[in-house]
Amino acid sequence: MAEETATHATTEAAGHATPFPPFDTTTFPSQIFWLVLTFAVLFVVLWRVAGPRIHTVIADRRSAINKAIEAAKQARADADAASAGYDVALAGARARSNALAEETRQGINAEIAKAKAGADAQATAAMTAADARIEASRGAAKAHVADAARDAAIAIVARLTGETVSADDAAKAVKG
Amino acid sequence: MAGENPMEQFAVRPLIEAPLFELGGHPIYFTNQALLMVLVTLLSASFLTLVVKPGRLVPTRSQSVAEISYKFVSDMIHSTTGSDGLRFFPFVFTLFIFVLCCNFFGMIPGGFTVTSQIAVTFALAGLVMLTVIFVGFAKHGIGFLKLFVPHAPWYLLILLIPIEFISFMTRPISLSVRLFANMLAGHTMLAVFAGFVVSLGAAGGLLSGLAIAPLALMVGIFMLELLVAFLQAYVFAVLTCIYLNEALHLHDQH
Numbered sequence: 482m483a484e485e486t487a488t489h490a491t492t493e494a495a496g497h498a499t500p501f502p503p504f505d506t507t508t509f510p511s512q513i514f515w516l517v518l519t520f521a522v523l524f525v526v527l528w529r530v531a532g533p534r535i536h537t538v539i540a541d542r543r544s545a546i547n548k549a550i551e552a553a554k555q556a557r558a559d560a561d562a563a564s565a566g567y568d569v570a571l572a573g574a575r576a577r578s579n580a581l582a583e584e585t586r587q588g589i590n591a592e593i594a595k596a597k598a599g600a601d602a603q604a605t606a607a608m609t610a611a612d613a614r615i616e617a618s619r620g621a622a623k624a625h626v627a628d629a630a631r632d633a634a635i636a637i638v639a640r641l642t643g644e645t646v647s648a649d650d651a652a653k654a655v656k657g
Numbered sequence: 658m659a660g661e662n663p664m665e666q667f668a669v670r671p672l673i674e675a676p677l678f679e680l681g682g683h684p685i686y687f688t689n690q691a692l693l694m695v696l697v698t699l700l701s702a703s704f705l706t707l708v709v710k711p712g713r714l715v716p717t718r719s720q721s722v723a724e725i726s727y728k729f730v731s732d733m734i735h736s737t738t739g740s741d742g743l744r745f746f747p748f749v750f751t752l753f754i755f756v757l758c759c760n761f762f763g764m765i766p767g768g769f770t771v772t773s774q775i776a777v778t779f780a781l782a783g784l785v786m787l788t789v790i791f792v793g794f795a796k797h798g799i800g801f802l803k804l805f806v807p808h809a810p811w812y813l814l815i816l817l818i819p820i821e822f823i824s825f826m827t828r829p830i831s832l833s834v835r836l837f838a839n840m841l842a843g844h845t846m847l848a849v850f851a852g853f854v855v856s857l858g859a860a861g862g863l864l865s866g867l868a869i870a871p872l873a874l875m876v877g878i879f880m881l882e883l884l885v886a887f888l889q890a891y892v893f894a895v896l897t898c899i900y901l902n903e904a905l906h907l908h909d910q911h
Contacts, residue, residue, distance in 0.1 A: 501664060502664055502665070502667040502668040502669065503667050503773065503774050503775050503776070503837070503841065504775065505668075505669070508669040508688070508690075508774075508776070509776045510680060510681075510683035510684070510685060511669065511671075511683075511684075511685050511686045511687075511688050511690075511691065512669060512688075512690060512774055512776040512777055512780075513776060513780055514680060514685045515688070515690065515691035515694050515695070516694060516771075516776075516777050516780055516781075517780075519694040519695055519697065519698040519755075520698075520751065520755060520781075520784075522698050522702070523697075523698045523701065523702055523751050523754065523755055524747060524748070524751040526702040526705075526706065527702065527705065527747055527750055527751050527754065528747035528751070530702075530706050531702065531705035531706045531709070531723070532727070532746065532747055532750060534706060534709045534711055535705070535709050535723055535724055535727040536727070537711045538709055538710075538711055538712075538713065538714075538716070538720070538724065539724060539727070539728070541711070541712065541714060542714045545714055
């Protein structure tokens, strides 16, 4: 039987020219059958399995990238907020420290002023007391000088005239 | 070499002598072409499925290839038909991958080019056209026939409607013949030059040295054919998108 088909094939090949192969319609049923079968299989696999898998991967990557970008934006916002908070805190601290320094300075100034006032008062009091003492000493000295002059005058008169002058007279004379 | 006849490479031969079964009175053989189609389907389907691991955010090289082909087709659909054309992504993606892989597998010397068969390309083009007609009527009902009525004065329509109708009806032919003829011509040319190389090399003497010229030419043509293999798959897919766009949006821009 194989011999029979072989001779048939050779006689056909030798007998009349083989048709242009793509236009050989006897092969069409097989061609279409296998095309439909393989194309359908490929379609179902790509539609149901490969397509969704690739789509999932691409979508996952896109969402991961978007998520990362969101996170980065959030982190930047957080950093900005923290930096702003830091600035506020810094300004507050600076203001507080300035106020404290000012307060302290004023306190010290007040203390200094008080101490100065106290010292001034003491000094004034001491000066006044000293002035009074000086005045008293001067008065005493003046009295001593008058007494001495009177005594000297009595003594001079006594020596020159031999008269005794009363103390009151002598004092009057010395003063006058 | 396979033979002196450069057309012999396009012969569809049964690999198993006996027909597998009969379908409507026609014997179905497991042919060299069937083997190639099965290989293309198995390899491309398993490649596109297995190289992609969900959750692997940093792709490997092969995963990148799968992702790039996916995005290539989805961008193609998006730019030609707008976002509502993405429903047809599986169909266009399958067409593109199938035609592309058949074209590239055909470039393996000693292989077989599935797309060099008019039966295959015409069946694919017919599938595209049936899809277009089905989608058009499903979306617009009888209004789909407005596709044949361009915006023009009535007296021009007398002329334009038949032209539009004929142009629509010849689409499956142009779509299928473009792919078939490109593949056929490229492979025929390669076979012819290969024949030159063999006959010049066998001639002996000085002529043997001359065999280098068609060989160099073959290398160039082979490169060109690789480009054509990709380009024709792309053209097939892009025209499918354009036809689908017309079915979805008639003459309106998307």
